[in-house]
Amino acid sequence: MTVQIAGVASTQFGEHPSSSTRELFTDAALAALADASLSPGDIEELYAGNFIGDLIDDQAHVGAMLADYVGARRAASMRTESACASASSAARCGVHAIEAGNADVALVGGVEMMHASGIQEVTDALANAADNEYENAAGLTFPGIYALMAQVYMDEFGVGHEELAAVAVKNYENGTANPIAQRQEETDVESVLESPPVAAPLHLQDCCPVTDGASAAVLVSEEYAEDRGLETEVSVAGSGQASDSLALQDRPDLARTRAAERAAEDAYERAGVSPEDVDVVELHDCFTIAEILAVESLGFFERGEGARGAVDGETAVDGRIPVNTSGGLLAKGHPVGATGVAQIVEITKQLEGRHPNQVADPRIGLSHTVGGSGASCVVTVLEGGA
């Protein structure tokens, strides 16, 4: 049973001071349904990623809440949570439900409202993705965790901050063409290096912003798309999800994300493709170092050579393997519970030829979403021309 993507949408990413979790998700869901030419009553399954809503707004049980507000009260609904990969897990559940023959229409998505709270509260809430007993208790939060990974990587492969900064320069530039992106201004290597230090070697422009946003995608069975006459062009070719130790301290190599390697291996195998076949990528650049680790885990660069991508233009929109044409988490923004489906939204638009940073005739797209420091990872391969 091939699963097709009938419609996608993201809200504006940034600050939504007068909105709420339920309102923002409903906006994205209704826009995705309109894009699919379907109605809320068509939804049979609803899977929604949300990470810190209960911690910040005292609201859990958001699957049911979102089904209620979208107007899909009859649907099966649940929240999925894999930290920053929560929405990718939602998408994977939706794909399974359809592939299992249990549903024809699944709405998958995610939402996060982060701005209403202070930066300290958000940082503390996000730290729930790390190991509370062994990391948070030692004072580690995520900028520090990724800084440790960056330090090991830079030391092992002789990479400097200038090369990390090239990732931000590329993604900021991409973001300026994407109307939903939170950051709408370019930067340069010098500005990244001179931005305020956060956790050595990472400075402010090495880090993704705090973002309000929601994304949704309507997944349908091939048969349903035919019966309803839906114009679907993109299908889910395969996905992989894998895990690793929760705490960084338990990993033999801090500069390597094994969950991503495993998830990619499974996704490639299920999709019947190899890294060379991939035409466009949205990956988890929560920090500049994360993009470098990711392009290696996904097989686009050899170990230790990932920094070359942004420096030499290989990952540019017109490069060998375009990465984060949306602006990525660094510029588009990172509403953590929504990010995985936000990536699928961007890849779908690329494969449908309607992306603001359109690459030339892509056929295979890939999304890569990391939970925490890499304790979980989801890789999804999409195929155009359905």
Next chain:
Amino acid sequence: MTVQIAGVASTQFGEHPSSSTRELFTDAALAALADASLSPGDIEELYAGNFIGDLIDDQAHVGAMLADYVGARRAASMRTESACASASSAARCGVHAIEAGNADVALVGGVEMMHASGIQEVTDALANAADNEYENAAGLTFPGIYALMAQVYMDEFGVGHEELAAVAVKNYENGTANPIAQRQEETDVESVLESPPVAAPLHLQDCCPVTDGASAAVLVSEEYAEDRGLETEVSVAGSGQASDSLALQDRPDLARTRAAERAAEDAYERAGVSPEDVDVVELHDCFTIAEILAVESLGFFERGEGARGAVDGETAVDGRIPVNTSGGLLAKGHPVGATGVAQIVEITKQLEGRHPNQVADPRIGLSHTVGGSGASCVVTVLEGGA
């Protein structure tokens, strides 16, 4: 692709002052794997329900954490959350993953550590399952929500507290035979009525206790069970999950759980059975009134007649339709993130003929788990004799 249950286990339910979320779940998971004659490395997918771990212990991302500690780091892992139905949602995802042909072995389960926190903190955390904007803000917490449902029901159908109390009397008695049950003493109608009032008309013995506990089940594909020579006797015949308004105020009838009716309708249809075919039931008796509403939603009693079940002995272990032979949430206990799979554990043992309150030759079993006041509900039909 038929999904079979290869092994099940629950920890002791009650107080585990020297354990933790990761330890308790690992205990249940390893016991379920042993029951299945499988190893942690065999797990391809891990879905775990957990509701208030982040709120109480600052630990989210528990899917990955549990995969890590169980020894299944390569597995896909995620947390599912549908309030008190979180583990049932986990089970449903595991079934879909196998039915989709994406995995042969899924570990599904759930865990909740509730005792370490005070009753006020637990009550506040559980209130995250209700509508924070429209219910919690008005001072409603769950005993109050179910008390409202009870008041409407009792008024509409002329039912007294004595009839609600009969549910507690039955389930307490069943619990005394179940070694894992938290409450190990019988009660009588008078004791229920004289127990401390909580929210009129509900008294303390109308309410489930605060519980630490974990449960796990190993799901396998039929083909895998054959290849590995596993002795499986129980299969998943069908499941349904549905939603309703998050807030009680939006429902036309407070004394009716429509999500349960819809979930049951879907589960019966998929399993190809009707209520008359069901031989044994574990259902969501978080409060005495909840069992009465549930037996009606599931089609075992006409509307307004559910109280008859416990009063007349129709829902007793040797009755027409045995309900909560485990002791149910009222006596076995209710570790919220684990409850749905805990019910599946009990039903599996019944269908395998190894339950401490064994009913005579059951062939079809059913579990029913409610999220919040009924904004979500999962119904799972299991079949023996696989």
